[in-house]
Amino acid sequence: MKTLLLTALILFGLFNVNAQELTYENFKSLIPHLKKEDWKSSFTASGKLLDSAKGDTSDFHAIIVYINIFSAAGMVTEGQMNFEELQKNVIPFQGQKIIMAGHPVTTKDGGLNQVKFEFDEKPNTAFTSAANAKGSNILCFEEFVFASPIKRKKFPEKSMVRCGGTLEKIETNPNESLIWILRLTVTDAFARQMN
Numbered sequence: 001m002k003t004l005l006l007t008a009l010i011l012f013g014l015f016n017v018n019a020q021e022l023t024y025e026n027f028k029s030l031i032p033h034l035k036k037e038d039w040k041s042s043f044t045a046s047g048k049l050l051d052s053a054k055g056d057t058s059d060f061h062a063i064i065v066y067i068n069i070f071s072a073a074g075m076v077t078e079g080q081m082n083f084e085e086l087q088k089n090v091i092p093f094q095g096q097k098i099i100m101a102g103h104p105v106t107t108k109d110g111g112l113n114q115v116k117f118e119f120d121e122k123p124n125t126a127f128t129s130a131a132n133a134k135g136s137n138i139l140c141f142e143e144f145v146f147a148s149p150i151k152r153k154k155f156p157e158k159s160m161v162r163c164g165g166t167l168e169k170i171e172t173n174p175n176e177s178l179i180w181i182l183r184l185t186v187t188d189a190f191a192r193q194m195n
Contacts, residue, residue, distance in 0.1 A: 022053050022060040030067055037132060039074030046071060062099040062164060069093060070101070073139035073181040074132065083176045090170050090182070098186060099164030100142060102194045103128055105155050112138070115161050117150050124149055126163060126191065138180040144189035155191060165189035
């Protein structure tokens with residue numbers, strides 16, 4: 001009985017040592033790839049980080065999940081991945097916590113790389129069209145569904161906001177057009193000021 005208990009404690013210790021928690025440094029290591037829009041390097045590096053930290057539930061894990069999805073969509077726009085491969089790579093993230101890139105708040109419809117909070121037609125929602133730097137491809141349409149109403153004065157226009165929550169649904173473009181690649185729906189969403 002003592003041998004069994006000792007073995008269980010050793011195994012528990014090994015699992016805890018191997019379950020790496022992702023850090024700011026891990027996230028920071030991906031930024032040069034993203035700035036250059038080197039989607040393949042970003043996808044590969046973020047995938048390795050995620051594989052090394054399967055049990056991680058930190059915010060950095062959630063951010064790196066988003067980077068991996070976003071990079072995969074970027075690879076599709078450059079012919080480095082097809083839609084079938086994209087679906088295979090991103091669908092396993094459904095149901096996980098995700099935190100998107102920070103964007104400025106806008107009150108106008110149709111802005112790229114900006115967050116628009118909806119107060120009238122679809123209250124408790126926000127939308128982002130996350131595109132490449134040229135604005136030639138929308139990599140992810142992002143819809144955030146909040147559990148409680150968002151206060152307009154808390155998120156003034158041009159303030160920087162980062163949204164996240166549970167990645168409820170991932171849809172690829174059914175026409176396989178490169179105009180837009182993915183549509184992400186995030187529930188139990190939150191919005192955080194980036195000051």
